[in-house]
Amino acid sequence: MQKVKEEKALSSVDDSVIGQMFEYNHEQVLFCNDKDTGLKAIIAIHNTVLGPALGGTRMWDYVSEKEALEDVLRLSRGMTYKAAAAGLNIGGGKAVIIGNPAKLKNEALLRRFGKFVNSLGGKYITAEDVAMNSKDMEYIHMETKYVTGIPELLGGGGDPSPVTAYGVYLSMKASARECWGSDNLKGKKVAVQGIGHVGENLVRHIVKEGAKVWVTDINAGRSAKIAKETGAEVVTGDALYDLDMDIYAPCALGATINPQSLSRLKCAVICGAANNQLAQETVQGEEVGKKGILYAPDFVVNAGGLINVYNELLGYNRERAMKQAEAIYENVATVFRISKEENIPTYRAANRLAEQRITAIGKVKLSHC
Numbered sequence: 001m002q003k004v005k006e007e008k009a010l011s012s013v014d015d016s017v018i019g020q021m022f023e024y025n026h027e028q029v030l031f032c033n034d035k036d037t038g039l040k041a042i043i044a045i046h047n048t049v050l051g052p053a054l055g056g057t058r059m060w061d062y063v064s065e066k067e068a069l070e071d072v073l074r075l076s077r078g079m080t081y082k083a084a085a086a087g088l089n090i091g092g093g094k095a096v097i098i099g100n101p102a103k104l105k106n107e108a109l110l111r112r113f114g115k116f117v118n119s120l121g122g123k124y125i126t127a128e129d130v131a132m133n134s135k136d137m138e139y140i141h142m143e144t145k146y147v148t149g150i151p152e153l154l155g156g157g158g159d160p161s162p163v164t165a166y167g168v169y170l171s172m173k174a175s176a177r178e179c180w181g182s183d184n185l186k187g188k189k190v191a192v193q194g195i196g197h198v199g200e201n202l203v204r205h206i207v208k209e210g211a212k213v214w215v216t217d218i219n220a221g222r223s224a225k226i227a228k229e230t231g232a233e234v235v236t237g238d239a240l241y242d243l244d245m246d247i248y249a250p251c252a253l254g255a256t257i258n259p260q261s262l263s264r265l266k267c268a269v270i271c272g273a274a275n276n277q278l279a280q281e282t283v284q285g286e287e288v289g290k291k292g293i294l295y296a297p298d299f300v301v302n303a304g305g306l307i308n309v310y311n312e313l314l315g316y317n318r319e320r321a322m323k324q325a326e327a328i329y330e331n332v333a334t335v336f337r338i339s340k341e342e343n344i345p346t347y348r349a350a351n352r353l354a355e356q357r358i359t360a361i362g363k364v365k366l367s368h369c
């Protein structure tokens with residue numbers, strides 16, 4: 001009785017660190033501080049049932065420590081789901097360095113951070129994320145071997161975007177098969193939002209297959225360049241949401257599927273690279289289905305980047321990474337199957353796919369023979 005009471009008390013202390021860890025079942029959180037370099041960082045390990053927790057380090061000028069903690073807990077949990085659904089033998093983790101990268105980021109700070117990563121003995125493996133680049137990973141690598149995303153010359157995998165884009169392209173094909181009975185994209189009208197590293201590669205794939213493509217980017221030069229190269233048509237501003245399109249491919253920022261955009265979108269499929277596309281997962285995740293739109297869950301679709309860094313742990317080989325990314329097609333198809341069989345929205349089906357694998361493999365690992 002006393003134990004139940006204690007658990008209740010802990011779980012309801014929403015603002016306490018352990019209360020927040022309790023809510024989503026995080027394993028471990030490491031707070032890092034170094035006066036000399038000005039380093040303030042948090043490393044969150046969500047789940048290591050499938051393997052060491054892998055996830056990028058983000059540097060951001062958070063307004064408060066509370067905001068940084070919320071971000072790292074949310075992101076690390078997302079990594080657990082992404083890795084599990086992709087069939088990888090890694091768990092979920094993430095790190096945040098608190099502060100303005102333009103003012104604070106330097107070799108000493110990054111190397112000190114690397115020492116903290118090393119202190120976890122491989123339970124957490126870091127990678128690039130917002131405001132970090134491969135040079136930064138090189139500094140971290142000077143203090144720890146538990147780092148991916150290092151330059152190709154040092155045995156790393158280089159830019160993961162071509163692998164991510166290939167996975168998005170295959171996911172689009174799997175979505176087309178689910179929606180129209182054929183995975184051929186020829187003649188399909190696709191709007192790609194965000195012509196960055198992933199968007200650009202994606203456009204090349206789908207144009208090659210004969211899709212009619214619109215592109216948009218807040219950097220007009222980027223959309224103009226790919227339009228010239230591929231024959232895609234440029235649209236500006238948010239006019240993209242009103243297009244008479246078959247597939248909407250969000251490849252810029254998160255939260256573009258929100259009440260405003262959803263009231264305008266007339267597509268049959270949403271399938272793109274951006275992380276956290278649903279502004280509120282439980283709200284728009286339900287509404288897309290009600291509108292008759294097939295939503296291919298972002299973390300299953302964009303797993304190519306993670307597959308790429310995972311390959312660095314095995315000794316990097318781009319061909320093998322691309323081959324492994326082919327599994328994304330079947331993963332997306334499995335999500336649609338679970339969604340139909342269990343009559344649940346696709347975002348929940350994706351979560352279920354991940355959770356089922358963690359539970360099943362967890363039991364295998366508990367076995368002693």
Ligand code: NAD
Binds near residue numbers: 194199275302303
């Ligand atoms: P990127 O920064 O290279 O490209 C993003 C592009 O979006 C930029 O060209 C930017 O100008 C444009 N953009 C920003 N806001 C916009 C808006 N409101 N409307 C239109 N365009 C806008 O990023 P990326 O590497 O191509 O990644 C794209 C998305 O995919 C991101 O959300 C990223 O988190 C996610 N993702 C990327 C990878 C990867 O391997 N690069 C892996 C997984 C997920």
